[in-house]
Amino acid sequence: MPKMKKRWSSARLMAGSLCVAVALSVSTWQLRAAEDLPTVTPESVGMSSERLQRIDDYFQRFIDDNKIAGAVTLVARRGKVVHYSAVGSKYREENIPMTTDSIFALASMTKPIVSTALMMLFEEGRFRLDDPISDWIPEYADHMVRENDGPRQRRVSEARPITIRHVLTHTSGLTLNANGAGLSEEDRRWVTNDGEPFATLGERVARAARIPAAFHPGDHWQYGSSTDYVAVLVEKIAGLSIDTYLKERIFEPLGMRDTFYNVPRDRVDRVAAMYRPTADGGSALSRAPEFSEPTTYFPGVSGLNSTAADYFRFAQMIANGGELDGVRLLGRMTVDLMISNHTDDKSVYIRGDGYGFGLGFGVLVDPTKSLDTLSPGSYGWGGAFGTLYWGDPAEDLIGLMFIQLRGHGPLNIRQRFTNVVSQAVVDSVADQKPTVRGYAVPQ
Numbered sequence: 258m259p260k261m262k263k264r265w266s267s268a269r270l271m272a273g274s275l276c277v278a279v280a281l282s283v284s285t286w287q288l289r290a291a292e293d294l295p296t297v298t299p300e301s302v303g304m305s306s307e308r309l310q311r312i313d314d315y316f317q318r319f320i321d322d323n324k325i326a327g328a329v330t331l332v333a334r335r336g337k338v339v340h341y342s343a344v345g346s347k348y349r350e351e352n353i354p355m356t357t358d359s360i361f362a363l364a365s366m367t368k369p370i371v372s373t374a375l376m377m378l379f380e381e382g383r384f385r386l387d388d389p390i391s392d393w394i395p396e397y398a399d400h401m402v403r404e405n406d407g408p409r410q411r412r413v414s415e416a417r418p419i420t421i422r423h424v425l426t427h428t429s430g431l432t433l434n435a436n437g438a439g440l441s442e443e444d445r446r447w448v449t450n451d452g453e454p455f456a457t458l459g460e461r462v463a464r465a466a467r468i469p470a471a472f473h474p475g476d477h478w479q480y481g482s483s484t485d486y487v488a489v490l491v492e493k494i495a496g497l498s499i500d501t502y503l504k505e506r507i508f509e510p511l512g513m514r515d516t517f518y519n520v521p522r523d524r525v526d527r528v529a530a531m532y533r534p535t536a537d538g539g540s541a542l543s544r545a546p547e548f549s550e551p552t553t554y555f556p557g558v559s560g561l562n563s564t565a566a567d568y569f570r571f572a573q574m575i576a577n578g579g580e581l582d583g584v585r586l587l588g589r590m591t592v593d594l595m596i597s598n599h600t601d602d603k604s605v606y607i608r609g610d611g612y613g614f615g616l617g618f619g620v621l622v623d624p625t626k627s628l629d630t631l632s633p634g635s636y637g638w639g640g641a642f643g644t645l646y647w648g649d650p651a652e653d654l655i656g657l658m659f660i661q662l663r664g665h666g667p668l669n670i671r672q673r674f675t676n677v678v679s680q681a682v683v684d685s686v687a688d689q690k691p692t693v694r695g696y697a698v699p700q
Contacts, residue, residue, distance in 0.1 A: 294566055299339040303684025304332075309340045315677045316660075320345040323539035324668060325643070326532050327355030331565045331657040332678055336573060340681075341565070348530040350542055359529045360515060360562050361659045364640030367561040368484045370571060372425055372595070372617020373587065374491045374502055380591055383494050386425070386616075389418035390486060393493040396466035402430065403439060403469040410439045416473040423474045424486040425616040426599045430470030433461060433482040438468045456553055458499075462489045478603040478614060481558075487617075488557025500555045510584045511570045516563040519551040528562070531642065533663045543663055559640070565657050568646060572637075572655050576648045596636040596650070598622050609672075629675040645671045652682060 299306045309332065316328040327345025331338060343355040379386070391398040397419055401412045423429040432438075435448050444467045455461040462485060471479060488499040495502050500518050508516050520528060531544035570581060575596070579587030587595075598613030598620045605612040608619045611627030621627055621635040629635070629647075637647030643660035656678045658671065665671070 294338045294341065294569065295336065296341070297337040297339060299334075299681070302334040302337055302339060304334055304339050304681045305683045308681035308683065311680070312340060312674075312677050313342050313344050315673070316344050319668070319670060324534075325540060325660050325662050325665075325670070326530065327359075327660070329355060329357055329359055329361075329565045329657075329659040330674075331569050331655075332681070333569060333573065333655040334682075335653045336577070338569070347527075348546060349532075350530070350545075355529070356527070358515070358527055358564055358566065359659070360520060360524060360527045360564055361529050361644055361661055362531070362640070362642055363561045363563055363568075363644055364559045364642050366563075366568070366638055366640040366644050366646055367559050368487075368557070369575075369617045369638050369646070370503065370507065370561065371484055371488050371491070371499065371557040373571075373575075374499065374507060375421070375425065375487050375494075376591055376595060376616060377506060377586060378491065378494050380588060384421055386422040387420045389420055390424060390490060391418065393490055394462065394466075394486070396463045400466065401469040402473055403471065412439075412469050415470065417475065419470070419474045421490065422599065422616075424483040424490070426614050427478055427480055427483045428475050428600060428603070429483045429486065430472040430474055430477070430479060431465075431482055431486060432468060432471065433465045433485060435465075435468055440468065444468075454554070458485055458554055458556055459489050459492055461554075462486060478600050478605055480607050484557040484617075486557070488555065491557075498553075498555060499557065503561075507571070507586060508567075510586065511574060511581055513563070513567040513570055516561060516567045518555050518560050518562070519549070520562050522548045529659075529661045531661045531663065534665075534667070540662060565659055568657055569655065572646055572648055572657065575636075576650070576653070576655060596620055596634070596648075628669075628672045630679040631675055639671055643670065645674060647675065649679075652679075654678070654682065 299309055312330050319325045320327065325345065326349040327347055329343045330340065332340040341357055343357045343359065345355050347353045347355045347359050400415050400419060402415050403410050404413055419429050419431065435445050448464050448467050491499050491502055525546055525548045528546035530542060530546055532540040533543040535541050574581040574586060575592055578589035579585055579592045595616040596618050597615050599616065600614045605614050605619060609628060611621060611623040613620045613622045615636065618636040619638050621629065621631055621633060624631060624633055631647060632649050632651035634651060635647055635649040639645040643662045643665040645658045648655050656675065658674050
């Protein structure tokens, strides 16, 4: 009996210690839970451990040359992570090393997520892709287009209504930029709120209806403000701010705990500093990590902050045909529609030759014309500060890279990243089942 009493006392002591430990570690769990990734050895999914090491070596060269401060990279195949690494510094001036849970400004890598939100509403039967946006944003009924008449500019009525498909594919011609639009001083003051910040994106989009489109809807592909209209459509149709909709319908269901427009104060220490190129070919601090007061202005074109682990969960959901870990956000056929080319042979100049554009994603149509080493049908997008995401459905391969450098273009660092990842695929296709867009062909 005394022995049992002693065991009971020990058990109570252990239980009490466990409660204290749980209480102390709950905040750490919340921060680290998103990093509980499904990892396997590269060889188990047809990749080479030795060749994957080239990824770190690749980025270390840029760090050694002072071109970037640091990087986080992630590679997954067949739904399993085979490479997940941080190199260099998160905040070089303070000697803070880069960590895999560092938070990055996504810039335009916000666009695929916001476009996914609208397509979730599409699946609810709320609209057709070729419905005019004026059904929800009435200011765009009878919108005007600017045309050049010799040295002069004139306005004409749009040849066709601006549709939801147009804003999802960047073929709308719309812009929130008043420069060069031939506006009167009164109109310029109206669309710019007389230089004062807008409280919400919806207000700015409504006022921007006075800015004529750059071309007739559907005639060209132009990178710009289109996804801001996608975000406003989500708000109008769902009756929620895009911030709330993304959090409740995408981030929380997928377990994306470190993705937000407004970075919480208690996570600022994980934010990666922003850098800029210098005249001597190096880089210098552009923006130190610091807390910003929460905003109510939530863009569709940019604005989200996230980690590699969180974005992987979104990327794998798309690669799985709209589902992850038992949570389904989209149907498989909807995902196929989103990662199909909707722009014919229009030049998607941001990604370069060989690319078309789907519903929120760039789509590789012809690899022989592209600088990326990816399969036909690969899709994804990047951000202005050096982030990049792509999925290769033929190889069931996902690549993510995160750096923070304004004006990174001359480095060609993103395009060469696809090569450094794809060279690590070493399995034979002889024993693999044929696939269509990454899915096994039905028996």
